[in-house]
Amino acid sequence: VANVLTSQLKRSPDAERRHVILEILGSLGESEILKLQFVESGVPEALSQMIWALQGESDPHDLCSIKIASNLIVSLLLGDESMQKCFGEGSGVVYQDVLLWLQSPNNQLQLSGALAIANFARNDCNCVKMLELGVVHHLLTLLEQHVDEGDVSVQHAGLSALRNLAIPATNKVQMLQDGVTERIKSLLRSDMPPVQFKLLGTLRMMVDGQEDAALLMGKDSVLLTRVMEWCEAKDHAGVRGEASRLLAALIRHSRSPEVVGAVAHAHGIKHLITMATGEHVIMQNEALVALAIAAAIDIESIKGPIREASLLPVLKTTLEDPAGAVEVKFNSLGLICSLANSGTDITLQSCSDLLHIKLHIINLTNHSSSKVASQAEALLQTLGDSS
Template sequence: MEDTTETDSLTDALQAISVSTDLIEEELKPHLDTLLDALLEKKKDVAVEISKSGILPILAQVLKNKSSLSCQVALVVAEMAREAAVRSLCIEAGLVKVLVPYLDSGDQEMLLNAGRAIGRICFDNTHQQDQLVDAGVIPRLVSIMKKYPENDPLVNVCVLALCNLADMDVLKLQFVECGIPEVLSEMIRGLQGGSDPHTLCSIKVASNLTVSLLLGDESMQKCFGEGSGIVYQDVVSWLQSSNTQLHLSGALAIANFARNDSNCVKMVELGVVPHILTMLEQHIHEGDVSVLHAGLSALRNLAIPATNKARMLDDGVAERMKALLQSDMAPVQFKLLGMLRMVLDGQEEAAKVLGTDATVLSRVTEWCSVKDHVGVRGEANRLLAALIRYGRSPEVVQAVAQADGMRHLISMSKSEHVIMQNEALVALAIASEIDFAESMKNMVMEADLLTVLKRILEDPTGTMEVKLSALSLIGSLATSSVMKKELEDVNMKGSLVDLMDHSSSKLALQAGAILSLLGDTS
């Protein structure tokens, strides 16, 4: 009976508003109260019923007239617009257009209601968002955030509205030029230390928006400010906070700043690496995969410039991140292996240290044959090859062989991926030249590697780089008395003789040198 009464009162209110011509405020207010009560009770289809009753143009007129009921009407519209089904009707009635001027209001409640209404109506509507930008909404939202920083609900409404607009790439620079990242940084500084769900949610939204603004190259550079920008400095402080969300956003932001070499060099000079390492160590045992993944991505990006590698190793990257080898999370394993390979590039001493560490080699060779994650398997094999390529020492070769790593490299030399195949061939050539053991001969024969090498030399579509690497390996094998007969048995000489006529003088010369080693002077 009560439901019927409430339904009747809603119907009466809608009828009364729809026939109202003079828009007398005293008469409209109780009917608006009825609408609001029904919406706040979140009864099914109430918003749709209101939107289809024909009163939306009347509500738009009330807002246009700037009456004392405007704040209440804006609240009604905001509550209605929670329902996706009514948003297009709100737009057709012109509600967005009449709500936008209220973003200049001095009444914080009015700002809150208008902001919520606009944000909800225009959510996921690119055309409407374009119109909001044209209407100058961005500086208005920034102004509200600067004017009322203590009003958390109002600031959150502005941030959420900006998040919707930030998806439009062309606006990222405009956001930065309006000072939005600095406002967000200040907002986060004020919220840090709080642990209630509302505060944590605000931190998440604000820090996510900051990261999204860094996806644009120009906006990212402005925020970086050669390492002295307030936003960059705040991001570094996020890494040192106790908030997991800020750790994640901080790492993602550093990875974005590290999209060009000059920024990478500057950040390493300014000492960001130890902060990332300390932050990652806090999550090793908690196992927060998102933070670990983001932090390792940032380290990998930072390690790309050649000048950064030695400094990062001095900062303890390889030594401190060894603990992550115990992780059983594939995304973390994948990023860790890629990062270590990048930082070891050309670093002989570091490669020798890691390449003779039995614990490291045991874990890496275990991942070389992991079945359920092809990315981890690939990166583990590539790191193994890199340890030999960069370490270039008998100790590393022996340690890798002892860890059963040669078997994996021989298997990798058959890879369909040219880069991986080439890396394996180079590593095997170095290993064979440094220390060719009897056990390696057995593996070479069991894997039918000589046939693979012969096929590479004879492949008319093969790359020059892979052919040269295959020749290097054949040359290393040819210096071993135990392998000469095996090379003869597969008629490697025939393939080498054919290369003597190759258009590449480099290939022809190398083939001739190997033929000499094999005792063929034809």
């Protein structure tokens, strides 16, 4: 069937007949099994040939054909085996055509190209190979074209592709050396929440496990100023959350007093405290760890915001919650321990009833989680020494 349809597609003289064939291919291509068969039968190549034959045309029907065909190719890449065949170790015809889409003046092809790269970047081997072949340069050039009043969908797709490419640790290092973070920062001036959200996630992925990248970004006053604005985005909870997560990541992965000081100077500690006392467990843990690191390496920068936020009484409530997540309890104990070890009186001043919290920590030494129990014992020892 695929061979017959592609043969008809090549011979179709008019847009109406072309659209019928494309619709049939699209319906059949939703099947995972047929995705692979379509690729083996040369359907993506036939679609790509049709797209190039229509390049430069302004007729709405032709533009519609380009959109349907490019979307169909992206859809075929959702299958793992079909995607790998199209990639062809970076030399596949479809992959090579996708690179040209990124450089096309047609917004639809740019969008489909970015989505296709994101699909190709679903495994580490492909990501490493694509970085070697220079795909990041094409993506960054595309993003820069759209930064001012550009196509939000293209920017969103381009950042998704970059984020996927940054997942392998080796790629993070190479992308940092290539100055990718500096070029991505041009998107900081975007006022579109979907772009802001995806940009923050991409930057967070790039500092994951990368001390140098976290140190570089964590001391960037322009970046921090913009991130603070997004931490207070009233109309987009996703942007607020991602902005706070980036702040936590900068401290967690740099472990640098300079970064802690820079974040504190930018008034970012209060956002980490809000994140630490929120409802999302993953975000709570990220913030608690960041605050514990900050307390251990630069208590002077954070003790003011911690007092103002009355953080410790809130943490006490967290420890008392029988339904609280184990990791949250563990990291809350760790933060209190860091504060107690910091050599300041912040722990005692912030907890009006030290006896009460000690009694509760004693109860936690019998917690079903050995991690929580041992952390509680360590904290009791620390509080005993500090008192």
